[in-house]
Amino acid sequence: MSCFEMRPMRAGEEEALLNLLEGAFGVRGIFQRYMDWDPLLRPEDTLLALDDQGPISCVQIFSRRIRLRGETVALGGIGSVATADAYRERGLASELMRHAIREMEQRGMALALLFTGLFDFYQRLGFRSVPQARRLLHRPHPPAEPALELSVRPFQQADLEAISALYESYSAAFEICTVRDASYWQGQLGYAGSPDEDFRLVERAGRVVAYARCIELEGARVAMEFARSESAAAELAALLLALTPEERPLVCPQAPDPELDQALAGTGARLETVADPSMLWRVLDRPSLARLAQLPAADDEELLAALVGGSRALYWPSDRF
Structure with a gap:
């Protein structure tokens, strides 16, 4: 991977971010709405890779809280993963995702969640599909x-x-x-x-x-x-x-x-x-999740199956990111 600057977004870079996302996905409004309306989304929740012209790749972290085994658990949502066409296949998104995972761990988030059909890419980063009916x-x-x-x-x-x-x-x-x-x-x-x-x-x-x-x-x-x-x-x-x-x-x-x-x-x-296999989860805080699941020796897949894959698990689509 070539050497590019990687850092959190700064105030004033929102338009450049929207331009990148529109170029990658062909839409702008949905990303604008999250930036305008999500009260928990801050500039530093967007991680950027930049060349000397501006952002060329991005990942956003969305803060959520979910109910799990009678407790409230911090969840990190991953969204807006994009790279400009000219810079693909250079490992930028993978490196930003690794930064995002470390950031979510440091914030005390127990789980990460994203929605995608790109299973191989995210599975290499530790995410696992837990289908929801x-x-x-x-x-x-x-x-x-x-x-x-x-x-x-x-x-x-x-x-x-x-x-x-x-x-x-x-x-x-x-x-x-x-x-x-x-x-x-x-x-x-x-x-x-x-x-x-x-x-x-x-x-x-x-x-x-x-x-x-x-x-x-x-x-x-x-x-x-x-x-x-x-x-x-x-x-x-x-x-x-x-x-x-x-x-x-x-x-x-x-x-x-x-x-x-x-x-x-x-x-x-x-x-x-x-x-629907599009929900991909990742364990971030194994000790806390093992305690909730009462499975001290469980691996990540066993923890996810027990905690987010049960018959009473329901993540409403309205809470997507």
């Missing part, structure tokens, strides 16, 4: 008569307190869900998915009892997140069905929610389960 929800044919009448409307900012309470109660029983405070919620509403997010909620007697958030992503209709109150499985099932296109499925996270599965089956909808 997805559900393809197909509308019934012929359409079934609605079992109940829904009061559905779009999300409004004034609904955030009720929505966040539903998220907390619904996700509390799952592993690896993101811990959110008010600042995180406000930021995530700004950057998650796309500006065309379809965010709807269901009310019963004037109270929000279910919600779902959907986007169009690479030609698919994707449910990024949903939640319900304890008695609203039927309402959530009906809402998800209403958000499902006529001629293609709604791609949903497989929430460990048997009552929702039963309610969806009762609509006549067809459910198809597929594995």
Whole structure:
């Protein structure tokens, strides 16, 4: 590898970073939204390789907290890994990734996570794929008569307190869900998915009892997140069905929610389960994770299978980076 400067990004270099990312991925807005809205993303969380003209390769570290075995665990998210075309195959991204791994370890992060299809590259850096199940929800044919009448409307900012309470109660029983405070919620509403997010909620007697958030992503209709109150499985099932296109499925996270599965089956909808291998995890703090898993002699793959690969593990797509 030729000798290039490698360091954290400095204030004022954001436009040069966006130019690099747009050149690598052909889009700019999604990266701009994270920089504008993520309250935890600082300039020094972007690691750069530079020549005498500016950035030529980059990696970003996103700070998250997740629930794991009844505790809150620091997670390092890896995103925006890019290298300018003229500088590829020189090991720049690999070297920046090694810097990022050391930085996350020094910050006390126990796990790293990224989303990719480039398995070989990241496996050489210690990442391992832990597939998460997805559900393809197909509308019934012929359409079934609605079992109940829904009061559905779009999300409004004034609904955030009720929505966040539903998220907390619904996700509390799952592993690896993101811990959110008010600042995180406000930021995530700004950057998650796309500006065309379809965010709807269901009310019963004037109270929000279910919600779902959907986007169009690479030609698919994707449910990024949903939640319900304890008695609203039927309402959530009906809402998800209403958000499902006529001629293609709604791609949903497989929430460990048997009552929702039963309610969806009762609509006549067809459910198809597929594995999504794109989540790659890396152990950063083995002693802490071994303690949580109660597996003191486990290797990294055994720890990941035990902690993030169980049937109750669910990382909502809305929390991606």
